[in-house]
Amino acid sequence: MPLSQEQFAKLAKDLPGMGSDPHSVRARVEAMEKVLERSFHIPGTKIPFGLDTVVGLVPVLGDVVTAAMGAYIVWEARNLGMSKWQLIRMAANVGVDTAIGAVPLVGDVFDFVWRSNSKNLRIIKKHLDKHHPGTRIIEG
Numbered sequence: 001m002p003l004s005q006e007q008f009a010k011l012a013k014d015l016p017g018m019g020s021d022p023h024s025v026r027a028r029v030e031a032m033e034k035v036l037e038r039s040f041h042i043p044g045t046k047i048p049f050g051l052d053t054v055v056g057l058v059p060v061l062g063d064v065v066t067a068a069m070g071a072y073i074v075w076e077a078r079n080l081g082m083s084k085w086q087l088i089r090m091a092a093n094v095g096v097d098t099a100i101g102a103v104p105l106v107g108d109v110f111d112f113v114w115r116s117n118s119k120n121l122r123i124i125k126k127h128l129d130k131h132h133p134g135t136r137i138i139e140g
Helices: 005-014 022-037 051-055 061-079 084-101 106-114 116-131
Strands: none
Touching: 022 051, 022 061, 022 116, 051 061, 051 106, 061 084, 061 116, 084 106, 084 116
């Protein structure tokens, strides 16, 4: 039996991290950034890397996929009501990552160093800490 739009909205609202409130958005963006930038470590070191680096090794398709995932973070920022200037900075971070990341070998090293999604997460956290301080997570 299919769900109505109202039933789906209620179900999504009740799931942790699935709402449109700033706390849920923060949780989703932090999770996406971790998957894209810090999921793994180079063996024998503490240097993190993520799917952005790994998937970027696949010519063209990898860059398109990681650009779409980075664009999702910018979309979430737009839903938070962030300023156009912040959104432009974030889109530029993803654009630079995608453009240079498309260059074979050089782009793969650049993906490892640039970390556009981490830069965008910092922009979002700064906005949330200022405008929605209740979303702040104290790490200890």
